[in-house]
Structures are given as structure tokens and as C-alpha cells.
Amino acid sequence: MSDADAPHDEHDDHAGHDHDHGDHAGPGYSTPQAAIEESEREQLAYVMGLYVGTDVDAPDFLGVVDVDPDSPTYCEIVDRVEMPNRGDELHHFGWNACSSSCHVEGLERQHLVIPGQRSSRIHVVDTKDRRNPEIIEVIEPEEVFEYDLSAPHTVHCIPDGEIMLSMLGDADGELPGGFLLLNDDFEIEGRWDPPGEVEMNYDFWYQPRQNVMISSEWAAPQTYYPGFDLDDVEAGKYGRKLHVWDWEEKEIRQTIDLGEEGMIPLEVRFLHSPVSTHGFVGAALSSNVFHFYEQDGEYHADKVIDVEPREHDDWDMPVPGLVTDLLVSMDDRYLFFSNWLHGDVRMYDVSDPANPRLADRIWAGGNFGPRNPIEGERDVFGGPQMLQLSLDGERLYWTTSLFSTWDEQFYPEEGKQGSVMLKADVNPRKGTMELDQEFMVDFGDLPAGPARAHEIRWPDGDCTSDVWM
Amino acid sequence: MTAPPDYAVTLEWEDGRTADLSVAGDETVLAAAEREGLGLPFGCLTGACATCTGQVVAGDLVHRREPRALKPRHLDAEYVLLCIAVPRSDCRVRVGAAIQRELVANPWK
Ligand code: FES
Numbered sequence: 001m002s003d004a005d006a007p008h009d010e011h012d013d014h015a016g017h018d019h020d021h022g023d024h025a026g027p028g029y030s031t032p033q034a035a036i037e038e039s040e041r042e043q044l045a046y047v048m049g050l051y052v053g054t055d056v057d058a059p060d061f062l063g064v065v066d067v068d069p070d071s072p073t074y075c076e077i078v079d080r081v082e083m084p085n086r087g088d089e090l091h092h093f094g095w096n097a098c099s100s101s102c103h104v105e106g107l108e109r110q111h112l113v114i115p116g117q118r119s120s121r122i123h124v125v126d127t128k129d130r131r132n133p134e135i136i137e138v139i140e141p142e143e144v145f146e147y148d149l150s151a152p153h154t155v156h157c158i159p160d161g162e163i164m165l166s167m168l169g170d171a172d173g174e175l176p177g178g179f180l181l182l183n184d185d186f187e188i189e190g191r192w193d194p195p196g197e198v199e200m201n202y203d204f205w206y207q208p209r210q211n212v213m214i215s216s217e218w219a220a221p222q223t224y225y226p227g228f229d230l231d232d233v234e235a236g237k238y239g240r241k242l243h244v245w246d247w248e249e250k251e252i253r254q255t256i257d258l259g260e261e262g263m264i265p266l267e268v269r270f271l272h273s274p275v276s277t278h279g280f281v282g283a284a285l286s287s288n289v290f291h292f293y294e295q296d297g298e299y300h301a302d303k304v305i306d307v308e309p310r311e312h313d314d315w316d317m318p319v320p321g322l323v324t325d326l327l328v329s330m331d332d333r334y335l336f337f338s339n340w341l342h343g344d345v346r347m348y349d350v351s352d353p354a355n356p357r358l359a360d361r362i363w364a365g366g367n368f369g370p371r372n373p374i375e376g377e378r379d380v381f382g383g384p385q386m387l388q389l390s391l392d393g394e395r396l397y398w399t400t401s402l403f404s405t406w407d408e409q410f411y412p413e414e415g416k417q418g419s420v421m422l423k424a425d426v427n428p429r430k431g432t433m434e435l436d437q438e439f440m441v442d443f444g445d446l447p448a449g450p451a452r453a454h455e456i457r458w459p460d461g462d463c464t465s466d467v468w469m
Numbered sequence: 470m471t472a473p474p475d476y477a478v479t480l481e482w483e484d485g486r487t488a489d490l491s492v493a494g495d496e497t498v499l500a501a502a503e504r505e506g507l508g509l510p511f512g513c514l515t516g517a518c519a520t521c522t523g524q525v526v527a528g529d530l531v532h533r534r535e536p537r538a539l540k541p542r543h544l545d546a547e548y549v550l551l552c553i554a555v556p557r558s559d560c561r562v563r564v565g566a567a568i569q570r571e572l573v574a575n576p577w578k
Binding site for chain 2: 054141150172222225316317318320409412
């Protein structure tokens with residue numbers, strides 16, 4: 001019996017234990033539970049470092065951060081892979097292979113695909129030597145524009161060894177966006193979707209066993225690139241919809257309008273269990289979290305968490321939380337999300353995904369958190385932003401930069417002083433978090449000048465890149 | 470057809486630094502600055518992202534394709550996208566990362 005024929009049980013609690021993985025030969029772990037049990041503690045983190053849009057005359061880089069407490073270089077950026085050009089705005093990145101291709105013999109989770117959000121250039125970095133990765137391939141913007149696409153965002157490996165990227169605009173930075181496919185030699189294979197199927201695009205997550213993908217909406221690149229303008233919101237230029245795709249047919253089968261409370265839905269995370277049809281999406285601007293799920297053959301999305309705006313002495317209008325990133329722990333028990341403008345990161349118990357329960361939260365930086373969350377260390381300007389959790393769910397890390405132009409608008413000091421990477425120790429049994437007072441990675445102190453820090457990945461898979469068949 | 474003449478373009482940074490640039494023919498200001506190793510900020514190079522925004526203090530610059538990243542109010546205020554802007558006279562232009570920040574303010578503050 002092939003895996004695709006394995007019996008599906010909607011209510012199978014977790015992790016596809018019914019799923020026969022005797023033929024596991026490719027990259028990743030056979031199940032989410034195996035990822036938790038078999039993985040070792042993360043020792044290195046790959047973190048995007050940015051100079052785009054500043055007066056520092058240097059290209060963006062992939063930072064290699066030592067996160068091994070037993071290492072003499074703990075908390076240091078031990079290597080930087082400089083991109084060949086300036087102006088990329090490295091943003092989100094992904095692996096060439098993940099657990100979804102655990103049946104593809106010979107494939108390895110070894111290459112990072114690193115797009116430039118502003119440049120539309122796509123880099124491939126070989127991490128065979130984990131501490132000294134190197135660029136092996138660059139796809140130039142002109143090659144991307146040939147498919148009438150620009151502004152690459154989310155990178156996901158897909159089960160057959162190919163790599164898919166959400167593209168937020170057309171060659172001119174206008175709508176519509178779409179999806180670009182790379183083959184396993186890192187060449188552009190073409191568009192994944194029929195052109196015009198989607199207008200706005202942002203993040204996407206697929207569940208191959210359910211034959212479903214869900215994509216979200218930011219705006220046209222020409223709208224969000226220069227900065228956040230309320231006039232654009234009023235003109236309807238920002239997204240508020242989720243698109244439910246037939247994964248095999250590559251067609252949208254349903255569009256869900258999240259309404260006024262679902263403005264700018266960004267990161268989409270299905271639960272990791274391949275039998276689950278539940279997931280979450282954070283609506284950044286309206287500062288809500290929606291639970292989406294399948295029922296009677298259709299997808300539904302309900303608002304389950306509402307972050308109230310807060311009054312601030314220096315602001316004319318109440319400050320929204322701005323839910324910019326969220327992730328689900330590998331055991332599907334906890335949801336974490338960041339309120340970038342408020343300055344907190346929250347942990348919810350989502351054992352019942354329709355009724356998340358606030359378990360704990362930490363304040364650090366932002367507009368309401370302590371400017372100096374770690375005594376004796378430097379000030380923190382932005383709020384918690386991109387999150388990454390260890391596979392065992394015990395360590396939550398985050399960086400503080402969102403997007404260069406938006407950072408400049410909301411946290412001008414961040415560009416001058418650089419970002420930090422912070423960490424919380426998580427107790428999944430008690431549902432608590434504590435800021436690690438010994439951990440800070442300072443992106444403000446680099447040879448070329450202070451850098452912004454963005455997404456974080458582990459070499460052995462993480463809670464925001466691995467999908468299971 | 471005669472080639473367009475070279476123009477003298479003076480770049481002015483917020484910190485008081487200036488640089489004189491000779492912009493050849495139909496060259497963009499950004500390309501000329503890159504040629505001289507002056508390191509101005511840029512991103513998309515297609516007129517969509519505004520990372521390369523400057524502001525004209527004196528002189529005449531035209532965009533050689535649509536400046537999508539600028540709104541009418543920005544164009545009225547003499548902001549230009551240096552990745553697609555070519556001079557039509559000698560010019561003085563405010564440059565550097567700080568200029569882009571002037572385009573959009575924090576809307577809640
Ligand atoms: S570099 Fe993007 S508009 Fe000039």
C-alpha cells in the first residue's frame with residue numbers, strides 16, 4: 001500500500017501514526033512526532049541579515065548564528081554569506097527539501113533557496129558545510145520577470161523534489177501575483193498556477209494528504225514596498241482573503257473573505273499532522289488570529305483571537321498589535337504569535353483549535369515592552385517579529401525587523417541600531433515561557449554596520465517549513 | 470540623431486556630504502552613482518519600490534518609465550526614483566536612505 005492510499009482518519013489525533021513510513025529514505029522525519037523525538041537540539045540558526053534601504057553600502061547576507069550554549073561562540077554570528085548584489089531585501093527563505101519529500105531517495109535538505117523581496121533575485125545556498133555555507137546559484141531578476149512575476153516571498157519544498165515560491169506581483173510590481181516553480185536543479189520550471197487564478201498573494205501552506213493549499217494576501221508590491229499608507233487601505237489595495245486551492249488541479253476552489261476583522265492576512269500555518277484540516281492565519285492589520293478548518297467539504301475561517309488596540313501617550317490613535325508572524329509547535333498543541341507594534345509574543349494552548357486559551361506572554365521592546373529587556377545588554381527597538389521554535393517545543397527564538405520601509409516608519413531607531421535576536425525558554429508541560437536573560441544576538445554590531453534581522457531556520461527542519469505527506 | 474549631452478548632477482546627503490556626478494547620455498542617476506561607487510540605496514530597479522527615492526532641489530529630471538512607487542502627492546513634491554530618472558538639465562538632488570522615509574509617515578502618530 002502506498003502512503004497516499006493509507007487510511008485517513010480525520011480524528012486521528014496526531015502525527016499520522018497510522019502512516020506507514022517503512023520506506024523512509026529521503027530528507028526529514030517520517031512524522032512530526034519523529035521530528036520531536038529523533039531531532040537533536042538546534043546548534044546553528046540561519047538568519048536573514050539586511051542592509052537594503054539603508055546607507056550602509058553592503059549587500060544583504062545569510063547569517064550563521066551559533067545557538068549551542070556549550071560553544072565558545074554562543075550567541076555570535078559566526079559566518080555571513082554575502083549576496084552578490086546589493087538591494088535584495090532578503091526576507092523569507094526555505095529548503096529545497098523537507099519532510100514532505102521523505103520518500104524521495106537521494107534528495108537532501110541541503111540547499112537554501114533565498115529570494116530577494118525587492119530585487120526579485122533568487123539565490124541558492126549550499127549548506128553542506130553548515131558553518132560555512134556558500135552560494136552556488138543565482139537566478140537573476142530578468143529571468144523571473146520573463147514569467148511576468150516579481151517579489152518572491154514564501155519558499156516551500158513540495159513532495160516531488162521541486163520548489164515553489166509565492167510571487168506577490170507581476171513583472172512591473174503590480175497585480176496579479178502567482179506561483180513560480182523551480183526544478184531540483186534550481187532552474188525555473190515555469191508557473192505553477194494558471195496566470196490570473198490569484199490576484200493578491202502572500203504566504204501559502206499545503207497539506208498534500210488533504211489535497212489542499214491555502215494562500216493569503218498582502219498587496220501589490222508597488223503598494224507595500226514604499227511603506228504603509230492608510231490611503232491604500234481605504235482604497236482597498238490591501239488584502240483580506242484566503243484562497244483554498246485544489247493542490248493537484250492547481251486551481252482555487254474557494255475564496256474566503258475574512259472581512260474587516262481580517263485585514264492583511266499574512267502567515268498561514270496548518271497543523272503539522274498530515275491528517276489535520278485545521279490551521280491558523282494572523283490578520284496583521286486588524287490584529288486578529290483566525291482558525292480555519294474543513295467542515296462538510298468546505299473550508300471555514302473564524303476569528304478566535306482578538307488583540308485590542310492600546311492607547312499610547314505619544315500616539316494620536318490607539319496602537320494596533322499588528323500580528324505579523326505566528327507558528328504552531330510541532331506537537332500541534334501551542335500557537336505562538338508576535339504583536340510587533342505592541343512588543344509582546346504570546347503563547348496559546350490550541351488543543352481545541354476553535355478555542356485557543358492564552359497560556360503565557362513575554363514583553364520585549366516594541367511600543368509597550370521594556371526597551372531594555374535584558375539587564376546589561378543593549379536596547380531593543382522593534383517588537384517581536386519573525387518567530388522560530390525548536391522542534392521539541394522548548395525554545396522560542398525571534399528577531400525584531402519586519403520589512404525595511406515599514407521598520408523605518410514605525411521603528412526608525414531599528415535601522416540605526418540594528419536588530420536583535422532573543423529567546424524564551426518554553427515549558428510545554430506547564431504552558432509557560434520565560435525570557436532567557438543570557439541570550440541575545442546583536443545584529444547592531446557588525447563590520448559593515450547595523451543590520452536588520454529577519455527569518456530564522458534550523459538546518460534540520462523547523463516548525464514553519466516542514467510539511468508531511 | 471545626436472546623443473543626449475552629459476549633465477552635472479550634485480548629490481546632497483542629509484549629513485551635509487555632497488558629490489558631483491557627471492551623468493552621461495541616457496544614463497540613470499542611480500547607474501551613474503553606482504559607476505562612481507557612491508552607494509545609493511536601491512531595490513527593484515523597476516520603479517516599483519521607492520527604495521531609491523531622491524528629491525529634486527534644482528533642475529529637471531524625467532522618469533523613463535512609469536514611477537509606480539510614487540503617488541501624485543510625491544511627484545508634486547519633486548520626489549524622483551533615481552533608478553529610472555534621467556537628467557534633462559544640470560541638477561541638485563537630495564539623496565540617501567532618509568529621503569524614502571519622507572514618503573509615508575506613521576499613520577497613527
Ligand atoms: S529601486 Fe525600486 S523604485 Fe528604484
